[in-house]
Each structure stands twice: as structure tokens, then as C-alpha cells.
Amino acid sequence: MEKHIVKVLATRMVTHNVKQFDIQKPEGYKFIPGQATDVSINKPGLEEDLHPFTFTSLNDWENLQFTIKIYTDHDGMTNKLRDVNTGDELIIHDVWGAINYKGTGLFIAGGAGVTPFIAILRQEFKDGKIRGSQLLFANKSVSDIILRNEFEVMLGDSFINIADKSDDPKVMEGHIDKALLAKYVSSDMKYYYVCGPDQFTEAMVNDLKELGVAESNIIIEQ
Numbered sequence: 001m002e003k004h005i006v007k008v009l010a011t012r013m014v015t016h017n018v019k020q021f022d023i024q025k026p027e028g029y030k031f032i033p034g035q036a037t038d039v040s041i042n043k044p045g046l047e048e049d050l051h052p053f054t055f056t057s058l059n060d061w062e063n064l065q066f067t068i069k070i071y072t073d074h075d076g077m078t079n080k081l082r083d084v085n086t087g088d089e090l091i092i093h094d095v096w097g098a099i100n101y102k103g104t105g106l107f108i109a110g111g112a113g114v115t116p117f118i119a120i121l122r123q124e125f126k127d128g129k130i131r132g133s134q135l136l137f138a139n140k141s142v143s144d145i146i147l148r149n150e151f152e153v154m155l156g157d158s159f160i161n162i163a164d165k166s167d168d169p170k171v172m173e174g175h176i177d178k179a180l181l182a183k184y185v186s187s188d189m190k191y192y193y194v195c196g197p198d199q200f201t202e203a204m205v206n207d208l209k210e211l212g213v214a215e216s217n218i219i220i221e222q
């Protein structure tokens with residue numbers, strides 16, 4: 001198994017509980033947008049506690065980037081990442097699976113499940129190929145929307161937000177259900193990408209199938 005000790009170069013909070021890490025890129029380290037690696041913190045006793053995170057940088061960036069939701073409700077790995085800052089080290093491993101990009105489509109994300117779509121949509125935007133893609137993004141609250149400004153710039157009206165509670169006219173209130181999905185399922189849209197908590201993914205996949213989307217055109221985390 002590949003193993004690289006890499007320095008944290010910068011960190012920033014992008015929402016109240018999502019922290020972004022810019023880290024050193026090992027020589028020749030490459031990934032496909034949507035892929036992930038196992039990460040641990042290079043501090044005594046934490047080196048073997050591996051957790052998967054998706055790259056949100058692109059291959060032609062000088063550094064790697066992760067965008068990580070911090071759970072403060074228990075002392076897991078992400079809570080420890082609160083204290084990982086510039087100059088500290090992470091350990092990263094082989095690049096693997098996650099979301100297998102096939103082409104423009106409807107991206108359906110629940111919360112931090114949006115991370116593989118950050119890299120994929122950044123790549124589409126950079127390549128001038130984002131036209132035709134849409135992002136349907138579900139969150140608990142408006143303040144949970146990750147990288148809202150950037151998605152608005154990249155996607156315009158094709159960035160659709162929904163939250164359990166919303167007082168923002170641009171964010172619908174409620175959940176993604178079959179009726180809402182039906183508005184975005186069309187014969188022009190070939191691929192449907194889903195990423196989020198297991199229950200969310202399961203519900204979205206069932207609804208898409210019931211709306212007539214072929215299973216082979218529904219892409220979930222591998």
C-alpha cells in the first residue's frame with residue numbers, strides 16, 4: 001500500500017463545520033475527480049486510524065485539497081482534525097474508487113456527500129463542459145451549504161438547493177422526494193450521480209428507478 005506523509009499547507013473553514021485542508025502533493029500522485037484516499041493524522045496513536053476522504057482539488061493544481069465535515073458530537077477522527085493546522089502532517093494512501101464519472105448529468109448530493117461532485121464539477125467547469133449538468137443539493141439548513149458561491153458561479157440556475165428549514169428565497173424548504181426529482185429527470189439527462197448518507201442514497205436511487213431511470217445510468221459510490 002502506498003503511504004505518503006504530507007504537510008498541511010493551509011486550512012480554512014468553508015461553513016460552520018466544514019474545514020478545508022490544502023496539503024502537499026507527493027511527486028507523481030494522480031487521481032480522477034471523484035476519487036478518494038484513506039487519510040490519517042500523523043500524530044502519536046492516530047497514524048493507523050484511517051478514514052476515507054475525497055480530493056476536492058484537480059490534478060493540475062500544485063497541492064491536494066480535502067473538504068471535510070467535522071463531527072463534534074463525539075471524539076472521532078474528524079473532531080481531531082479541528083486541531084490539525086498549517087505545519088501539521090497527514091498520512092495519505094492509494095487513490096481509490098468512489099464516484100465513477102461518465103459524463104454530464106444530474107448530481108444529487110446530501111450534505112458532505114457533495115465532496116466528489118466538487119472535484120467533478122470543477123473539472124467540467126475548467127474544461128468548458130459543465131453545460132448540461134445540474135446539482136441538486138440537500139442540507140439540514142442554509143448555513144450547511146458547502147461552497148455555495150463557487151457552485152453558483154459554475155452552475156448558475158443549474159444549482160438547486162433544498163434544506164429542511166429555509167428562510168432564503170433561493171433555497172427551497174423540504175426534502176428531495178420523487179415529485180421534485182421528476183422535474184429534473186428527462187430523456188436529455190443520461191447520468192444520475194448520487195452521494196450522501198446511506199439512507200439518502202438508497203431513497204434517491206429507488207425514486208430514480210421508479211421514475212424510469214435505468215440502473216446502469218445511476219452512479220453511486222463504489
Ligand SMILES: Cc1cc2nc3c(=O)[nH]c(=O)nc-3n(C[C@H](O)[C@H](O)[C@H](O)COP(=O)(O)OP(=O)(O)OC[C@H]3O[C@@H](n4cnc5c(N)ncnc54)[C@H](O)[C@@H]3O)c2cc1C
Binds near residue numbers: 052068
Ligand atoms: C469514499 C468516501 C469518501 C468520503 N469523502 C469525504 C469527504 O471528502 N469529506 C467528508 O467530510 N467526508 C467524507 N467521507 C465521510 C468520512 O469518511 C466520515 O465522515 C469520517 O470518516 C467520520 O469520521 P469520524 O471518526 O469523525 O466519525 P465516525 O466515528 O466514523 O462517525 C461518523 C458518524 O457517526 C456519528 N457517530 C459515531 N459515533 C458516535 C457517537 N459515539 N456519538 C455520536 N455520534 C456518533 C457521527 O455523528 C457521524 O454522523 C467519505 C466517505 C467515503 C466512504
